[in-house]
Amino acid sequence: MNKHFNKSISTLTLMFFVFSFLFTFIGPAYASNPYTDVPTGHWSYQYVAKMNLREVVAGYPDKTFKPDHAVTQLEAVLMAVRNLEADSQLINIDASRSLPFEVPEWAERQSKKELLFAIDKGLIVTAEEDFSADKLANRAWMARLVVRMIGKDAEAALNASDLSTFTDAVDMPSWSKGYINTAVKYDLISGFPDGTFKPTQIVTRAQTATLLGRSENYLDLTRTIKGKVVTINNSNITIDSNGTINNYAVTNDVLVYANNEPTSINSITVGTQVLLVAPNYNAKYI
Helix, strand or coil: CCHHHHHHHHHHHHHHHHHHHHHHHHCCCCCCCCCCCCCCCCCCHHHHHHHHHCCCCCCCCCCCCCCCCECEHHHHHHHHHHHCCCHHHHHCCCCCCCCCCCCCHHHHHHCHHHHHHHHHHCCCCHHHCCCCCCCECEHHHHHHHHHHHCCCHHHHHHHHHCCCCCCCHHHCCHHHHHHHHHHHHCCCCCCCCCCCCCCCCECEHHHHHHHHHCCHHHCCCCCCEEEEEEEECCCEEEEEECCEEEEEEEEEEEECEECCEECCHHHCCCCCEEEEECHHHEEEEC
8 A cells, every 4th residue: 555545544534533523512413314425215324324313423514424435444443432332431541541553643632532442342452463543444354343342252253163155255364254254143244145245345434334333232322222112102202221211202304214124103013122312302213
């Protein structure tokens, strides 16, 4: 990779996070269709819209998401940390500790706690010496990240010797086989119609949002509500989440999905298990 390309990627990374932190400062754009380049018919729309509502991903000032832009390892790790909704744990991170790898100055200044948390959580294992902030994330690397994010690192080690059903398994780095097998097992990632996995293919922003969005069932989230429907109508939904019952207003632009297919609020019945994104007690995604 030449110096000009590395410099370009660094610049893009900086721009992305400047926009990301601006987004965090002014607040998320709570809308059912927040980005002009991810219309409702886009294959990633469900996940991009949901992850926007959960403040895991952010767009650009021109209201685009740039779904086909490549993701760096640094971007992927910081998205994964936000996906864990680890706010309370980040407060207790000792930011005086040194990072064991190089990152851009802005990341050292603005995201040091998130990166230290990623190390403590095992998302980054420094002994592997393969984390590089500006390096583009590929599918094999992302499979490992999401498996570690849901706490299945030990299981991946056990699955490393399992035969792969993908026709290009020979192209998988040896360290990645257990992670890919485990990621497929938990439906975090899938292959392509031609039977390949394409382990070295670079991951895009839309693909990253989708990968992270598929992990929610295996995470203990603090802001995203999981529970059983107690009552529901076109204006309100009441959820029992492990014995805690709360009522949420149903907004006009609420997104409702069942089995990854769009549906209506009327299709939800009492007793249904749901995942709810409801900023300020307004149900935006069910």
